[in-house]
Every structure is written in C-alpha cells, then in structure tokens.
Amino acid sequence: MRWSQLHIPTLREDPADADAASHRLLLRAGFIRQLMAGHYSLLPLGIRVRARVMTIIREEMNRIGGQEFLLPSMQPAQIWEKTGRLAVMGEEMFRLRDRRGAEMVLGVTHEEIFATLALELASYRELPQFWYQFQTKFRDEPRPKSGLIRVREFTMKDSYSFDIDEAGLDVSFEAHRKAYERIFARLGIPAFAVQASNGTMGGTDSIEFMCPSGAGEDLVARCPSCGYAANLEKATSALAPIQDAAEQAEQAGQTGPARLDTPGVRTIEDLAVGYGLAADRQIKTLVQIVDGELTLVLLRGDHPLADQKLIDATGAAAIRPAQPQEIQAALGALPGSLGAVGVTDYPIVADLALRGRRGMSTGANTDDVHLTGVDVERDIAVGTWADLREVTEGEPCPRCATALEFVQAIEVGHIFKLGRKFTTALGVTVTGPDRETITPIMGSYGIGIERAMAAIAETHHDDAGLTWPVPVAPAEVTVLLLSVRDEAARAAADELYASLLDARVDALIDDRDVRPGVKYADAELTGIPFRVSVGSRDLADGVVEVTRRATGEKERVPVAQAVTVLQGLLAER
C-alpha cells in the first residue's frame, strides 16, 4: 500500500471527546471513524489490524478442533422465545419486522442459532463438537463509550461446544481456557483470567479474561500472592470472625429484640456514632424490586451490596432499588428505620456474613425507632442465604488471606459453562451408547475483536502514537522515501519496497511529496513496528536506516542487506 493513495489522512490535532487513549489514537492515526454513538467505520489501517487479530484467533480455534461457521445476524424472534431470552435480554436486543410483519431480532449472541444447527446431531459418537464464527453482534447498549471499547455493533468470535456430559464440558472448557491464554499472549494483550458471574447466559462457571487498563470498565479483586482473581460482581474475601459473646451475655434471658428510640437517626453512621452500635453490629436492610417483586436484602451494616450477586442469587432478570413510596407502603417506614424482624409478607435474602450473628441492631419499621439484641436466625425469617456483599480493597484473600488488590480492567474475553438450558429448550438430543436419549451440554466462548484491538492500543502506545506488536500491526515495515526529488533515492525506495513484498514482508511505502518530518510523525503515530528511511544522504554511503518503533533503536544497514536484516528483526519474538 502506498501512503500517497491512502484515502483517510492522519489528524494533526486530537479529536474532541475522545476519552480513552486508544480512542484518541485510533481516530488520529486514521484507523477508525465514528458514524454514530457506538457505531464505527473501520478504515484501511484498522481493517489490517482486525484481519491479523482474526487470523490469530482462527489459528488457535482450529488448533483445538474448532470448525468455522457463519450464521445470520438477523434472526426470527421466535427462537429467542423458546429459550425465554427474548424477555431476559429485554431492551438490549434490536428488534424489527419484515414486510410481512414477522418479528425479527439482530443477534446479541448465537447460542440459540448454533443450538438449532445442533438439532442435526444424532449420535453421541459425533460429540464433542467445537463450532465457531466471526460475526457482527448488535447490542443496544444504554451507553456506548470509549471508542471501540463499548459499542452497539461489533465483531465477535463466538464459539460453542457440545458435549455428552459434564466431564466432557470440563475438557472443552479447559481447552478453550488454554486457547484464550495463547490468543491473548499472541495478541500482546496482558490478560489474566478471573472468576465471573454468568449473567444472562446462565449455567455454572464462567471465566473472564481481563486486560489491566485505566480505560477498563470492570474492577477485579486480585490476590498478589496466590493468584486468586475475581470480578467484583463475584469476588469474596475471608472476613475476620466477629465475637458476639459479650452482647450475648448482656442479653442473657432475653427472648427477643429490645426497642430503642432513635429520633432523627437515618443512617448506619448515625446509629454507630449516636448510640455506640458499631456498623458491623448492625443489619442493613435494603429494599429491592426483584423481577417486580419487593424483596428485603440484608447485609452487615458496613457491607455494600454487589448487585450482580443479588441477581445471581435470585435468578432475576432485572433488579432495581425500591422507591421510597413503595417502601413506605410495604413496611410502614422510610429508609433509615427499616428492618426485617417479624416480616413475613416479603421474601428476605440475607448475606452469609449475617449467619449466626446475635446482639445485632436494625430498624423497627417505625420511623425513629430501632431494635437491638436481634438474633438473626431467631428473629428474622430469612428465605435465602447468599453471598451478596461487595468486597473492599485490602480485605483478606479467601484462599490465602493476603490483602486483595483491586485492578481496573477491560474484559477482552469471557468463557461460560452453559449447561443444558439451550439444548433442552430447543430439543437437541443425541442417542447414547445404550440407545438412551442424551441432551448435550453446552459451553460458549467469546472474544470481542474490535475491543481486543482497543485493548492492544491501550497497552501499546507512547507520546508519539501507537506501538503495535508485530503480529497485529497494520504492516510490518514502512519504507520512508525522504528525498522525494532525488530520482536515485526514489528508485532505491521503490526497489526496496518491491523486494520486501517479494520476500513476503508486509510493507507500506510513504512516497508522498511531503517533508520528512511529516513522514516520521505519521510512521510513529500509526505505530508500524519498523521503518526504513531511504534518503540521499545515507544512500551516498550505500545504506538505509532501520528504526524500531517501540524502542527508537536505529541501525544503518547496507541497502542490499536491508530485506534480510528486516526479516531477521521480524522473526525475533
């Protein structure tokens, strides 16, 4: 490719409103342009990176036995009704009707459609299967942001495994986990695996691959000692045990909570400061609407709720905090004096940290009144015990008790053990060795291609621009013709460019009639790993200058050896 033919130029100034570094640089360097919120055009340089990322992923998928497919993005809504996900996905799915009025959706993911193909599987002998594709996904995100990191239309490599049983799924899942580690290593993304919630996918286990970055939208709790890592929506910690003995003694003989008038008290802190009732001796009562049902959520006074944990614990599609009037109507008091003692009309979900606690205080469901001496298991009709609290940085690792660190990160991949939800709903079965009917168990595995590009850009840039790793760079080498008017230099640059292409080195040539400084600046901005400067001055000595973008190292090499030297540099890894 010749720079003189490149249609979209680089920008001299930073574009407005580009928050993340990757967004700013990909715009400036001419890799992407925005059409509307969450929808980007990929330009020729962007397409080259995307193709390389896809090639690496494809190689690793094929290596573990993956077979490539391409399924439609536009799908009948009916299939999604069969699995119940039309409702679960809700507003996130784009919906449309065709001219006959048939309801269609744009795929947010392809479990249903791949499972439809799996209907043709007939025998256990055909399992396991790994099927994958690169396909555009559409998600009506409430708030697209940060360039390619969060968009509404993007390419996803999604793969699906079908196995006879759980043991088989474990093997398929593990194969994918290893493949993902190889993929991110080859892409130059410093990703690490973390435990995660399954969310709307359902199923049992899931692992996210996280790339540490200030532009990331997730927080991960990670143990620097034993390697434990989990998304905050899933992470736990080992809490120091709390001694309730003193309070127990005080309340010896009591058979129930005692009333405490607390005029004006509205917060956990008010109660702690004004009445000497420490936050970790209080029960925090939150009221949430869980799939439309008013639910009491109990946590220790000093613990925040992790919303996703509540969703996971209740199997809800959606939760939201209750409005004050809803709370008033249900419990007879406003936030600040709420409690679950004696409540039987509403489901109660309590965090495990409250289990066995005694001598606790909580609201009395009368404004300005609290209860003390509450024995959680004696006085409260807890329906569900679950891990609900969000861990705090510095709490002890659940495995080894080392203080947990928080890391901000971009989620670049996610793998799920799905179970039989989709195969059951769609009626996928195979015949087993004893002629029994087997419902295959599925796994699903995703990587966002453009997001991966953004993650690479986030982790590979400097003040001058992008610094792509060789395997994903838009080109391996750019030849800079510095002396445009020197015919000998022009001929030498053209010849070198042709020789590089002959040697199957992916090269660009910057033959524009602009000053050398512009070419240097653009070579650096676009981040091509090696540049070869061809100019009259060095050519008089029979040499060209080879510069490594990432480090700035320069080397003068004889023209005749330039191709060989570059091949050597490119082969380094």
Added chain:
RNA sequence: CGGGGUGUAGCGCAGCUUGGCAGCGCGCUUCGUUCGGGACGAAGAGGCCGCCGGUUCAAAUCCGGCCACCCCGACCA
C-alpha cells in the same frame, strides 16, 4: 433512564451575555522559494451557524420545541 455539557468550513475552535457583512488556526487548491523531524511567502476555494417554529426592520446570537453527540451513574465481548 436520571444528572451535566456541546452542536459554527474536512479537523480543532472563537463569535452568542449586549441581535446589524460569519471569523481564526490546521488542513485543502495554485504559484514560487524550500526539502533527513510536522517549512515559508503570495493568491484562492470551501458554510443549511444541528433541525423546525417564533419574536424582530434584522437572528449564529433572543424565545419554544425537537434531534444528535460527549461526559458522570445502573449493563456486557
């Protein structure tokens, strides 16, 4: 959806409070001088001032409505 902000030339912006010829920098075109780290001079081209309506002799500017985009909070690759 809630809160905050912005829409003026390809890009970045000023002008708006106080209504009166639509501007600046970069980029672009032509000519000349330059030419190994984003050159200089001269002459040019380029506008639905987001859209619709209102007020006014007169609206980028004031008023109303709508739309789009960005940022901050609830979702995911």
